[in-house]
Amino acid sequence: MPAVSRRSQSVPLSPFRKLIPLADRAKAAGKHIYHLNIGQPDILTHPLAVEKFRKLPWQILDYSPSNGIASYREALCGYYARFGVSVSADEIMVTTGGSEAILFFMLACLDPGDEIIIPEPFYANYNGYAHMAGVDVVPITCDIADGFSIPSVEAFAEKITPRTRAIVITNPNNPTGACYSQDELERLSGIVREHDLFLCVDEVYREFSYDSPLQSILQLPGLDAHAVVIDSVSKRYSATGARVGALVCRNLAVRESVDRYAKLRLSPPGLGQRLSEVMLEDDGQYLQGVKEDYRRRRDIVYERLQQMPGVFSYEPGGAFYCFARFPIADSEDFCRWLLEDFSHEGATVMLSPGPGFYATPGLGLDECRIAYVLNTDDLGKAMDCLEAALAVYPGSTLSGADAGSDVASSARR
Amino acid sequence: MPAVSRRSQSVPLSPFRKLIPLADRAKAAGKHIYHLNIGQPDILTHPLAVEKFRKLPWQILDYSPSNGIASYREALCGYYARFGVSVSADEIMVTTGGSEAILFFMLACLDPGDEIIIPEPFYANYNGYAHMAGVDVVPITCDIADGFSIPSVEAFAEKITPRTRAIVITNPNNPTGACYSQDELERLSGIVREHDLFLCVDEVYREFSYDSPLQSILQLPGLDAHAVVIDSVSKRYSATGARVGALVCRNLAVRESVDRYAKLRLSPPGLGQRLSEVMLEDDGQYLQGVKEDYRRRRDIVYERLQQMPGVFSYEPGGAFYCFARFPIADSEDFCRWLLEDFSHEGATVMLSPGPGFYATPGLGLDECRIAYVLNTDDLGKAMDCLEAALAVYPGSTLSGADAGSDVASSARR
Numbered sequence: 001m002p003a004v005s006r007r008s009q010s011v012p013l014s015p016f017r018k019l020i021p022l023a024d025r026a027k028a029a030g031k032h033i034y035h036l037n038i039g040q041p042d043i044l045t046h047p048l049a050v051e052k053f054r055k056l057p058w059q060i061l062d063y064s065p066s067n068g069i070a071s072y073r074e075a076l077c078g079y080y081a082r083f084g085v086s087v088s089a090d091e092i093m094v095t096t097g098g099s100e101a102i103l104f105f106m107l108a109c110l111d112p113g114d115e116i117i118i119p120e121p122f123y124a125n126y127n128g129y130a131h132m133a134g135v136d137v138v139p140i141t142c143d144i145a146d147g148f149s150i151p152s153v154e155a156f157a158e159k160i161t162p163r164t165r166a167i168v169i170t171n172p173n174n175p176t177g178a179c180y181s182q183d184e185l186e187r188l189s190g191i192v193r194e195h196d197l198f199l200c201v202d203e204v205y206r207e208f209s210y211d212s213p214l215q216s217i218l219q220l221p222g223l224d225a226h227a228v229v230i231d232s233v234s235k236r237y238s239a240t241g242a243r244v245g246a247l248v249c250r251n252l253a254v255r256e257s258v259d260r261y262a263k264l265r266l267s268p269p270g271l272g273q274r275l276s277e278v279m280l281e282d283d284g285q286y287l288q289g290v291k292e293d294y295r296r297r298r299d300i301v302y303e304r305l306q307q308m309p310g311v312f313s314y315e316p317g318g319a320f321y322c323f324a325r326f327p328i329a330d331s332e333d334f335c336r337w338l339l340e341d342f343s344h345e346g347a348t349v350m351l352s353p354g355p356g357f358y359a360t361p362g363l364g365l366d367e368c369r370i371a372y373v374l375n376t377d378d379l380g381k382a383m384d385c386l387e388a389a390l391a392v393y394p395g396s397t398l399s400g401a402d403a404g405s406d407v408a409s410s411a412r413r
Numbered sequence: 414m415p416a417v418s419r420r421s422q423s424v425p426l427s428p429f430r431k432l433i434p435l436a437d438r439a440k441a442a443g444k445h446i447y448h449l450n451i452g453q454p455d456i457l458t459h460p461l462a463v464e465k466f467r468k469l470p471w472q473i474l475d476y477s478p479s480n481g482i483a484s485y486r487e488a489l490c491g492y493y494a495r496f497g498v499s500v501s502a503d504e505i506m507v508t509t510g511g512s513e514a515i516l517f518f519m520l521a522c523l524d525p526g527d528e529i530i531i532p533e534p535f536y537a538n539y540n541g542y543a544h545m546a547g548v549d550v551v552p553i554t555c556d557i558a559d560g561f562s563i564p565s566v567e568a569f570a571e572k573i574t575p576r577t578r579a580i581v582i583t584n585p586n587n588p589t590g591a592c593y594s595q596d597e598l599e600r601l602s603g604i605v606r607e608h609d610l611f612l613c614v615d616e617v618y619r620e621f622s623y624d625s626p627l628q629s630i631l632q633l634p635g636l637d638a639h640a641v642v643i644d645s646v647s648k649r650y651s652a653t654g655a656r657v658g659a660l661v662c663r664n665l666a667v668r669e670s671v672d673r674y675a676k677l678r679l680s681p682p683g684l685g686q687r688l689s690e691v692m693l694e695d696d697g698q699y700l701q702g703v704k705e706d707y708r709r710r711r712d713i714v715y716e717r718l719q720q721m722p723g724v725f726s727y728e729p730g731g732a733f734y735c736f737a738r739f740p741i742a743d744s745e746d747f748c749r750w751l752l753e754d755f756s757h758e759g760a761t762v763m764l765s766p767g768p769g770f771y772a773t774p775g776l777g778l779d780e781c782r783i784a785y786v787l788n789t790d791d792l793g794k795a796m797d798c799l800e801a802a803l804a805v806y807p808g809s810t811l812s813g814a815d816a817g818s819d820v821a822s823s824a825r826r
């Protein structure tokens with residue numbers, strides 16, 4: 001029998017992949033699972049746009065241009081203009097989800113053996129795309145104590161080598177929910193200009209910034225040669241299955257390089273692009289409503305975590321994630337136990353163990369990511385489950401006195 | 414300014430890419446262009462299925478499973494069973510077009526520096542995917558004189574090295590239209606079993622076999638460990654923009670390796686999959702009609718080429734391509750001249766120059782690919798253009814006597 005490739009055996013896997021069979025078994029046994037492990041929201045895809053999409057008069061579902069349908073890219077210019085970003089349709093390359101935009105960035109801008117610096121914890125699939133592109137990820141560890149804010153200029157400078165080609169950040173952040181301030185972005189801007197690096201900012205959660213308007217990297221001056229933005233309609237319109245994203249960049253050489261890979265895969269999905277275009281027509285009210293929904297969910301998660309003894313959290317400013325520290329020694333064990341051995345009123349909760357979001361081994365052992373993608377009722381019940389679970393978890397690291405205390409640690413940003 | 418990657422500069426480009434700006438200029442100047450250069454058919458996407466698709470009751474366009482929507486994969490089992498192939502839903506992995514299936518095959522089955530043998534001329538984008546995967550393409554040249562049939566066992570044996578991991582063929586073939594017989598496939602089957610190789614067969618044109626039923630590699634016994642089929646709805650249902658393909662394989666280790674890449678990109682397009690599923694419900698009549706359309710077009714192209722002095726062709730058995738030899742010295746020059754300097758009744762024709770379909774330098778200089786993707790009226794006019802062009806082309810290699818002759822060379826398969 002011919003053997004499969006060696007490289008495929010080392011593709012990094014999702015942080016919760018090992019838990020999926022356990023979740024399936026728990027469900028088969030009749031347990032309800034509140035899924036706080038994945039970024040699949042329960043929010044309806046823009047209903048008015050979906051109705052309009054159903055009536056679009058196309059007859060041939062043909063290839064779109066490899067950089068996306070022109071009218072959709074034109075419409076996106078209007079979308080970006082609404083938050084103060086001026087880009088032309090040519091500067092937008094439509095991709096098959098944000099995922100493909102990340103891969104295209106790495107292939108177009110980095111060679112095998114090159115390094116990218118990413119503050120950790122970070123979106124675990126960056127590891128997979130770096131693996132595909134043969135690029136080395138160099139992490140800088142962020143601190144839960146200050147809500148995972150951007151590391152200092154000095155911390156970046158220490159990591160920069162002759163192989164460093166880019167800094168990659170997610171803003172608002174997955175898995176931490178951190179939103180970076182203008183100050184933080186300007187610091188990064190200074191670093192990438194000084195060292196002639198790319199600054200790739202994954203802004204797929206742009207609409208979900210709860211406490212202040214999000215600053216896009218495209219609004220900062222002097223970064224036209226450096227800035228690459230990853231975008232996606234997946235979370236914005238609750239249309240993860242559309243598989244429509246974008247890479248936005250004012251640097252022509254980057255776009256020409258990306259275009260070679262884009263042409264190779266012919267075109268991004270045609271139906272998803274058509275849907276995305278109509279979603280753009282009238283999305284102000286929809287997006288405002290969705291943001292309010294998520295803000296309420298954020299508040300519930302934050303407040304409930306504050307009340308759980310021994311749980312250390314902070315108020316996440318954006319996206320729909322919170323990355324919290326629990327009184328546990330091994331978050332994988334804890335997540336497994338939640339699925340296999342625990343239930344509360346016939347239900348349990350599924351979380352993502354922390355270590356999968358770190359590149360540095362041994363970090364995140366007492367942390368988990370919570371994706372607040374459930375409606376407030378279900379989210380409340382999920383937090384009930386989590387609280388009840390922590391009170392009885394045999395692997396708890398809380399001493400008896402701590403466990404009884406109602407003083408929760410927290411850091412407010 | 415940070416520099417783009419070196420690797421991106423050597424991504425192989427499409428054979429007609431350089432011609433696109435010339436075509437755009439010709440159109441801007443008012444010339445009509447008959448596009449015989451690309452595989453974008455003018456046939457309507459299955460109209461009944463499109464109507465049904467519009468009424469599907471989904472509300473959240475969520476991620477599908479990374480290997481595709483279960484009900485769609487189940488329905489595909491029924492599709493394969495119709496032509497005698499028995500596969501289970503688990504053996505089908507839905508991909509983002511056939512393109513992604515090719516890339517996943519290369520990543521999952523080959524390591525950088527490994528070799529794949531491909532009979533040439535071949536689908537040019539295999540070069541691009543091999544480039545992405547760091548895999549070396551080893552061509553075996555086929556002969557237009559016998560309609561580009563599969564090379565002999567000896568020809569393959571000569572090319573096999575310790576780095577050879579797979580043979581890749583396209584059946585029916587793009588760009589030649591050749592359909593491989595059971596005998597030819599059994600010969601290949603013997604080779605891959607003897608040398609323990611993968612046999613990857615791109616069957617995206619499966620439905621378009623005009624003279625006999627197509628033999629799928631999945632029908633041959635003893636190949637479960639070796640055979641990987643690339644499939645796609647793009648051509649079958651004239652839905653190239655759906656971006657829905659599949660990788661079908663009975664070898665579990667291959668599927669597990671592919672699955673790591675599939676999970677990384679989260680899911681194939683959800684709308685395209687929903688459309689593809691309804692297209693499967695009632696496609697017998699539609700597919701029969703489409704096939705008849707293409708057969709008529711094939712006949713027109715073949716007969717017209719037969720009548721053109723100095724043109725050497727053959728009767729292509731499948732797909733919607735013919736790869737013909739013209740009385741020209743350089744097909745890129747000829748294709749450029751067609752766009753820039755020639756018109757016939759206000760129109761011209763765009764073809765794909767031959768060399769882009771060969772890995773061996775210097776081959777295909779007097780050949781072009783014709784994609785018969787236009788209705789019979791337009792196709793007739795396109796062939797009028799081509800005939801008129803050849804009669805006046807300043808670079809013609811025909812002597813005066815030959816040019817006046819009505820004896821065309823041909824090889825009938």
